[in-house]
Amino acid sequence: MVKVIGLAFISASFLCAQSPNISGVWKADLQKSKIAGPPIKGYTAIIEQKPEVFNRRTGEKALAITETAAVTGEHGQFRSVLTFFESDKPVVRPYEGIPTRLTGVAEGNTITVNGDVAGSTRTFKRTYELSNNGQTLTINAVATNHDKERQSTYVLTKQPDSAGEALRAPEKTAEQGFKNVKTALKTLPESQFIDQMRYMAWSLGKDCEFCHVQGHFDSDDKKEKRTARKMIEMAESIDQNHFEGHPEVRCFTCHQQHPHPLSYPLFPDQIKQQQTATARAR
Ligand code: HEC
Ligand code: HEC
Known part of the structure; x- marks a missing residue:
């Protein structure tokens, strides 16, 4: 038992060392971004990275990455939350309300999440790429359904922590x-x-x-x-x-x-x- 915990601890810290630090408050530069679908007026995201229990049975931990995004469009602002683990062992979590099987991989200065939506032919992939100076985050998002593919690129710039205040405040019920x-x-x-x-x-x-x-x-x-x-x-x-x-x-x-x-x-x-x-x- 002691051995198992020891191993889990080592692998968790190993993973943390590997991952680029994409945490913080980010705002899309809409001029540079190319976003599929109806035009949007704004995209703000708060990204958090912290080790969390990944397997309740074994207590194994992995780095959890949470992107809370607010998209402002024609009909006001809507939020979405995507949480995934940096692990190739799939975890099922609701995303946009629907159970989705997620895996995460870090490589160099990128983190990639792959998702497939339960009971559906939809899949998605999001790659977060951090610039060398840590001030620009490029998200490449690909959504597929059968052989149809929708691709978007979000070019985000780092904001002071205070820029996340509105997104941290509770939403209207x-x-x-x-x-x-x-x-x-x-x-x-x-x-x-x-x-x-x-x-x-x-x-x-x-x-x-x-x-x-x-x-x-x-x-x-x-x-x-x-x-x-x-x-x-x-x-x-x-x-x-x-x-x-x-x-x-x-x-x-x-x-x-x-x-x-x-x-x-x-x-x-x-x-x-x-x-x-x-x-x-x-
Ligand atoms: C199975 C039926 C059902 C489906 C499918 C459904 N809704 Fe609803 N929707 C409801 C019910 C019931 C309410 C009222 C809930 C209540 O009174 O608490 C509601 C309320 C709403 C409201 C609030 C409208 C208002 O101003 O009062 C919105 C917005 C809404 N739905 C959007 C959606 C969207 C978007 C979808 C598709 C993704 C959807 N609904 C799919 C049953 C459904
Ligand atoms: C305990 C089982 C059960 C659960 C849980 C359940 N339903 Fe149903 N639902 C039924 C049954 C049985 C019918 C009647 C089926 C029929 O008309 O043939 C039905 C019918 C319906 C209908 C009418 C369909 C039609 O064509 O008229 C809607 C809409 C619906 N359910 C929505 C929901 C939603 C939304 C939920 C979750 C909040 C839900 N149900 C949870 C058993 C359930």
């Missing part, structure tokens, strides 16, 4: 930021609420419009949205009453990426039909 939020999700910070929406869509194998009238997220016109509210309350009460408040029963537990959970297994010809339909939808 969903209740404060949106118009018609009634379930227990209302107390979540806005961006975590949106992550929860992405999780629900993913759990049901559908997109936002399955529950929402396009462009009118506050509208309750769709029956599916009204049902989803009851489902949120149901899952919450099962966890409260039967799992001591732990989030054990979630949308995926029953839905498994279908809007209609099954009460008995599919027959072989039905499985075939469904596979054809899924292939067509993707």
Whole structure:
């Protein structure tokens, strides 16, 4: 046992020594950056690096890298948090609300994270490259889905620590930021609420419009949205009453990426039909 702990300690400090120090507050130079998708008005990130327990069973530690980013676009500012370990042993963590398998590798002055999204054909890769003077961080981001590829380059410059204040302050809650939020999700910070929406869509194998009238997220016109509210309350009460408040029963537990959970297994010809339909939808 002593030996195992000793080894874990050595490997953790070994990893720390290898990694470039990309910690700090960074801001994108939009002139130099090339970002796919609709134009953005700003990108600020806080990056933290610290050893954390990587395997709860063995207590093994690895360097955890967390990028908290705020993207300002047409519809205001949204935050996202990406945490990964510098280790080639995969770890599953939610990213944008959806379980994602992540690995991290440091080489020279770069750190690369690879992710693949559970139950989907989507993958991504982000390479953080630190300049020799430590003042510029270039992020190369590639997102793929089937054979489609989207590439972005963010050129970030180092900021004084105080530039991260706004991003460290708590966000508005969903209740404060949106118009018609009634379930227990209302107390979540806005961006975590949106992550929860992405999780629900993913759990049901559908997109936002399955529950929402396009462009009118506050509208309750769709029956599916009204049902989803009851489902949120149901899952919450099962966890409260039967799992001591732990989030054990979630949308995926029953839905498994279908809007209609099954009460008995599919027959072989039905499985075939469904596979054809899924292939067509993707
Ligand atoms: C399974 C149904 C379902 C799916 C899929 C879904 N939502 Fe929702 N959404 C809801 C429900 C239910 C609420 C209201 C929650 C509440 O009352 O606490 C809501 C509320 C919202 C709101 C708040 C609107 C307002 O002003 O009140 C936004 C924004 C939103 N969803 C965005 C999204 C996005 C973006 C997606 C796709 C990534 C999505 N939703 C997918 C069910 C869904
Ligand atoms: C304990 C199992 C269970 C859990 C957990 C669960 N659901 Fe359901 N859900 C069902 C069943 C059963 C149905 C009815 C299926 C049918 O209509 O064929 C259903 C139906 C729905 C429908 C209606 C689908 C339609 O086409 O009308 C929506 C929307 C939905 N669930 C959303 C959710 C969301 C969002 C969550 C997580 C917050 C969730 N469910 C969690 C079992 C569950």
